[in-house]
Amino acid sequence: MTVILVVSGALLFTSSLLIGYRVLAGPSSLDRLVGVDALLAIAICGVAIWMVYTRDTTLAPAVVALALVGFIGSVSVARFRVRDEE
Template sequence: MTVMLTVSGILLFVSALLIGYRTLAGPNSLDRLVGVDALLALGICGLTIWMVYTRDTTIAPAVVALGLVGFIGSVSVARFRVRDEE
């Protein structure tokens, strides 16, 4: 079980690096929005892996709150965003 959690954590870290690069190099604001949303989702996954590893469920409300904040933030930015200049 520990090996699977370690591999999962490493894969999450590598994907966070790749998504972080994509977020910084994104050609427009919508690409950056998707990148930030994906980074938040990876953070939620990382917290969940930590929760499974430590067998401590006190982090569960934080995971739910982060999911809610990410959803509301993405919807509000997508709703009120201004077109990028070309």
């Protein structure tokens, strides 16, 4: 079980590095928005992996709160997004 959790953490770390590059270098603001959403999803998965590893469910409300903040943030930014200059 520990091997699976370590591999999952390593894959999450690798994907966060790749997505972090997309957030910093993304050619448009929409690319950056999608990257930030993906980083938030990776953070949620990281917290969930930590909960499985420690067998402690006290962080479950934090996962729900992160999901709500991500959803509300994405909807509000997408609603008021202005087109990028060509």
